[in-house]
Amino acid sequence: MARLEMITPMMMMMMMSRRRGAVSSVAAVLLVLLALCSELTGGNYYGTNHRHINDQCFCKLNGTIDDCSCTVDTVDYFNNVKIYPRLQSLLVRDYFRFYKVNLKRDCPFWADDSKCAIRYCHIKPCEDKDIPVGLKGEFSRNNHADESPAEKYKLNLQVTDCDHKIRDHNIELGFLNTTISSENYKGFQRWQKHDDAQDSFCIKETDAGEYVNLLLNPERYTGYRGSSAHRIWRSIYMENCFRPENSPHNFIQTSKMNAMCLEKRVFYRVISGLHTSINIHLSAKYLLSSNQLEISSEGQWGPNLEEFQRRFSPETTGGEGPNWLKNLYFIYMLELRALAKAAPYLQREAYYTGNANEDKDTRLAVNDILNVIQTFPEHFNESVMFNGGVEAQVLKEEFKSHFRNISRIMDCVGCDKCKLWGKLQVQGLGTALKILFLGKFEQYEPTLIDFSKKQFFLDRSEIVSLVNAFGRLSESIFELEEFRKMMR
Template sequence: MMSLSHLTVILLSLLIFRVNANYFATNTEKDDQCFCKLKGSIDDCSCSVDTVDHFNNVKIYPRLRSLLVKDYFRFYKVNLKQECPFWSDDSRCAIRYCHVQPCQDEDIPPGLKGDVSRHTLYDKNPADKYKATRQGDNCGSDYRDHNEDLGYLNTTISVKNYEEFQMWQRHDDAVDNFCVSETSPGEYVDLLPNPERYTGYKGPSAHRIWRSIYMENCFGPEQPTRKFIESFKMEGMCLEKRVFYRVISGLHSSINIHLCAKYLLSEKDSLEVVSVGGEWGPNLSELRRRFSPESTEGNGPLWLKNLYFIYLLELRALAKAAPYLQRGEYYTGNDEDDQDTRLAVNDFLNIVKSFPVHFNESVMFNGGSEAKVLKEEFRQHFRNISRIMDCVGCDKCKLWGKLQIHGLGTALKILFSGRFDQWESTLDDINKKQFYLERSEIVALINAFGRLSDSVFQLEIFRRMMR
């Protein structure tokens, strides 16, 4: 006869087997319980997660993949040598995967080599401003943003009127921008050979970046604790402050998903002994560590929902700016490629506009002088975050951090500057204050949204792995 202890062991074994089998099962009940299988509405938006998943994975993601390899969007000008304004940079990453591969001069499209800033004043005919003149012989030269595609001017105006126009533009930029302008134009980086992925940059330096972003810039308690990020609660906060926290949290979640999806796979303890090429791939256990309820005090799924929130916010910015962006020439000097890029942009933006429910920015910053103060505080907080990006100790992390903050700042500029609310072309009227985006802003905007789209797509891949 079987003893009671033996029977207990058998029953426990069966229970463990049943639990484990159920965990990896493909039935709908267990699938819905997966921490990254999000359901329901997205807070502060009248849209569901399932709607975004289908729209992104079927319509948006495939188009962005083909669009972002176009020359106009793959070359991004950035200054990676700007000093950190908040603390001495004593923790530079020495791992080879932190480095950014420099671009080669022959790889840069000819139309980007002679671009000139709209802020340069000429003492001759303003039309000369748009003649491409080469200013250097290598990709690190002091190139400017090319605005021939968006810089419409009546060339019969006087130099004095042209200078006044430039003064208007500088003032308007200072008022509207959510990101701090860099002290120098920097140099072009080809984004394709420098993908965003796990580099090994971690520890106190990396934690200090996010801690500074959350503790010093989010609208939280006056004296935040060390557990501020994990225990942050939004009860009682106004919509504007909730939006600010959610976009930062959503960006943080998106970046973490990228690192988990392209994780450096190695059994070695030191990244420096890995073969030169390295091997990157999805790391499911790392995703669980960063987002599962058990390891995040129940907050992981909420952080993932914030990814969908920032996705809808940037989607709305693209839809709002679509009439303007669809007029661009996206000039690189290659006529055939430029035509393909214009067609791809128009197709992508038409799909963006077709989405039935967008983020509603019109309900924010209403209420007189108090709302204006809050809006300026909102803008200054975000400008401060753009400064913190110069403190990142890993060049590749800095590159993608600056690009995504720049793109998000451009989206906020589109949503809250008021310039796109009733946008119309100023092609035939130079007396109108013209508002347009720098090429770098357009490149950052589309690439930043591409990163969010990729995160939503990668979540679906991780769900399939869990099944």
């Protein structure tokens, strides 16, 4: 039996002429349009069609990704077949499912008058007994070695190679005191925190935060909407993005993107891609019902195709929706490259939680997914950015300053659950930018005790946010395929 897409418009017209009495003129027109649409469709890696008659959200989602050298189909296959399943098993590990965050910071830009009272906006806090023992206390960031940094500086006369010569020297004139007091060491730690803050692309979470179990507080539609939610994104787009002059929209029109330099295009595309990813999550896990008489008191979530089309259809977005979807692939490529670049570092982390078996399995899972990531043929090329002397460095600092402002705006989100995932994904993106553009990671070389970490290191919060943020992007691309199937 012939497949529908093999029937040409001419064949369809001949068939209709034979059945002129049975087919109305209106139906005939619809059949011709269907045949034309089928003739124009192409196949993706699943052997199905990207562009269906009602598949307008995906009509431009093909070909090469802007400012990258790989294609959408390549990323689809790589993510949905190789990356997404591995991430799903990794992110349930204790090390990655507990995230320390401060949700009580005041908004630095306007009065916090928009606290969400909807129950689905609330966070389920962690009980102390549920937090892994290795995460409760202070744990040195230099966890590659067994000893703390302070111990390395203490004089141990029993193990020194020169202890037999000490008696031959004048103690007052020839003895070098290499001990460091605990107060001085704390001072060094404060200096290090200051230096780390200067290197960061976002405002780090403070020690005043509390642990949240991400599996118990999944990212999904909570009902938080209206002027408060719109003000958050309007502030991000209007006040912090590099923009063409006199741009009337919250977003930047695609037609004006080519007039911007590469660095400014990258900044906009990562913000747009993050926004797109969040909107896909909200559409894929939409609150379908909250009637407690019909379902559980927790509500019911699932995919909402109408909501997805409203957010990305060309008719409702001034033609920009498909371009926003493409920006999701751009930020995916950028964070994929950051993980590949940081792989030598991440593969030496202890991923300590206090459970030896759990930690071992986590290390194996991390190494497995990093090995797969490094096999991707065309990573994002960050080396072409911020070249050009003093002007390029000024642009880089402006880039960093803008992104820090965005991380501050996350404290203004009125929905606690939205704030949690917003802060996590912004910190994850900021960590990726730190890896790619800080310039210190190129100096990192694994050694026995990793003194090179003084040049570059990631604390636990950065690692957790980096992997979870990439997991959110991976799930967004996976959910796109599910929406394609629904449209068909």
